[in-house]
Amino acid sequence: MREYDIVVIGGGLAGLMAAAAATKRGKKVTLLSLGSGTLTIGGGIVDVMGYLEGGIPAATPSAGLLQVGEGHPYKKIGRPAIEESIRFFKEICEQEGYSYIGNLDKTQWIPTAAGTLKPTCLVPKTMDTTELKKADKVTVLGFDALKDFYPSLIAKNFKKIPAFAQKEYEVVMVDPKLSEGRDVTALDVARWLDTEEGLASCIEKMRNVIDSGSVVIIPPVLGTRPDYAVKEKLEKALGCHFIETASVPPSITGLRLRTMLVRYLKKNGVRIVEQAIVAKSIVEDGKCVAVITEGVDRERTYYAKSFILANGGFYGGGLLAEPGKVIEPIFNLPVEAPTDHELWANYSLFSSEAQPFAKLGLDVDEKMRPLDANGKVLLNNVYVAGRNLRGYDFSFEKSGNGVAIASGYQAAMSV
Numbered sequence: 001m002r003e004y005d006i007v008v009i010g011g012g013l014a015g016l017m018a019a020a021a022a023t024k025r026g027k028k029v030t031l032l033s034l035g036s037g038t039l040t041i042g043g044g045i046v047d048v049m050g051y052l053e054g055g056i057p058a059a060t061p062s063a064g065l066l067q068v069g070e071g072h073p074y075k076k077i078g079r080p081a082i083e084e085s086i087r088f089f090k091e092i093c094e095q096e097g098y099s100y101i102g103n104l105d106k107t108q109w110i111p112t113a114a115g116t117l118k119p120t121c122l123v124p125k126t127m128d129t130t131e132l133k134k135a136d137k138v139t140v141l142g143f144d145a146l147k148d149f150y151p152s153l154i155a156k157n158f159k160k161i162p163a164f165a166q167k168e169y170e171v172v173m174v175d176p177k178l179s180e181g182r183d184v185t186a187l188d189v190a191r192w193l194d195t196e197e198g199l200a201s202c203i204e205k206m207r208n209v210i211d212s213g214s215v216v217i218i219p220p221v222l223g224t225r226p227d228y229a230v231k232e233k234l235e236k237a238l239g240c241h242f243i244e245t246a247s248v249p250p251s252i253t254g255l256r257l258r259t260m261l262v263r264y265l266k267k268n269g270v271r272i273v274e275q276a277i278v279a280k281s282i283v284e285d286g287k288c289v290a291v292i293t294e295g296v297d298r299e300r301t302y303y304a305k306s307f308i309l310a311n312g313g314f315y316g317g318g319l320l321a322e323p324g325k326v327i328e329p330i331f332n333l334p335v336e337a338p339t340d341h342e343l344w345a346n347y348s349l350f351s352s353e354a355q356p357f358a359k360l361g362l363d364v365d366e367k368m369r370p371l372d373a374n375g376k377v378l379l380n381n382v383y384v385a386g387r388n389l390r391g392y393d394f395s396f397e398k399s400g401n402g403v404a405i406a407s408g409y410q411a412a413m414s415v
């Protein structure tokens, strides 16, 4: 029987960060994951706290952290560990040659594909808006047949934002000739730019439509690899500044981040088992002894001293909704939820309040161990991280990847 120090369940950002922090402590780690999680649809930017209750923008992520209520995961994790986790995340990015910019004391307002601005905390350098803010004239560049990215909508909506209203906008298109009768995704364009020929061809096409010195808003397509080679080559060849918007699914920035973190984990000796569906656990005397994966061939049992449960929320598969109740399927941990389904959702689409269902999840102590309704620790060697935590609405607050990083880190540090 092979026993690990830690088995991490889930390969989203929370699980990847938990595994990274565990290796930093010299632990022997296995990560079991069914899929890639929300990173590859959601985006590789790190929101920490963008909006307060009532939809009021937080002055800075730091200011937002001060305002969270008692039940919020950030409150349990505490400010020192949140800061440490962000520092650790940035350290990994730097070390892997894909550094992120930003800090807790500044909100970064980044352009979205809808031509609005979104508050966030950490972004890859491809989303640095320094030159965009300074520019009098902005070029918005689209690709023919690319789904979900409409340059003229961006230009039109930017004109409505006071800080951007005085700027002049030009919309230009490049045809990557990738469509062959179908829609083109950001992944198609990014893969095209990954190749020497694709990049050279794109540079020639861009040369015809943009002037040297331009500040260019572009969809997130500047290569799939976690580095800045495509951005640097384009900027050098054309003498322009390129700024990627926030992601449209499939998320290339999330893919880059995931590739980088998986590479980091492998270098640091983490065993990663992909397409592993953890179905059951073996619990004895208030401790988890092992988890069991099910596959097409046979079940496998993974023994460890500790387990980090980072398998996401309703989307990821970590929480299951049934009429009147929410189920955590691996340990059968309790999830408090109104039995009346009507109370789960706020039916006003553009409400200034968070969605009740989004806040459903597992209650934990400050070490991230699961609690029962009376606040008693249920399993001594199981720690919870990420989207399955109770008490926050990532979408409303703009806090998703921040909670994933901080709780993954805290879980690994508590083991």
Ligand SMILES: Cc1cc2nc3c(=O)[nH]c(=O)nc-3n(C[C@H](O)[C@H](O)[C@H](O)COP(=O)(O)OP(=O)(O)OC[C@H]3O[C@@H](n4cnc5c(N)ncnc54)[C@H](O)[C@@H]3O)c2cc1C
Pocket: 009, 010, 011, 012, 013, 014, 015, 032, 033, 034, 035, 036, 037, 038, 039, 041, 042, 043, 044, 045, 046, 047, 048, 246, 276, 277, 278, 279, 310, 311, 312, 313, 315, 316, 317, 318, 385, 386, 387, 388, 394, 398, 399, 400, 401, 402, 404
């Ligand atoms: C459309 C969208 C856009 C978003 N945009 C942003 C953004 O711009 N900025 C931001 O900060 N946040 C954003 N978020 C939120 C953010 O993506 C998530 O809050 C965060 O990444 C959650 O990470 P996680 O690891 O907890 O969960 P997930 O990413 O859901 O990962 C869960 C992991 O567990 C695995 N898993 C599930 N069940 C099992 C099982 N039984 N056995 C083994 N593995 C299992 C899944 O395959 C997956 O790997 C967005 C989310 C969505 C949905």
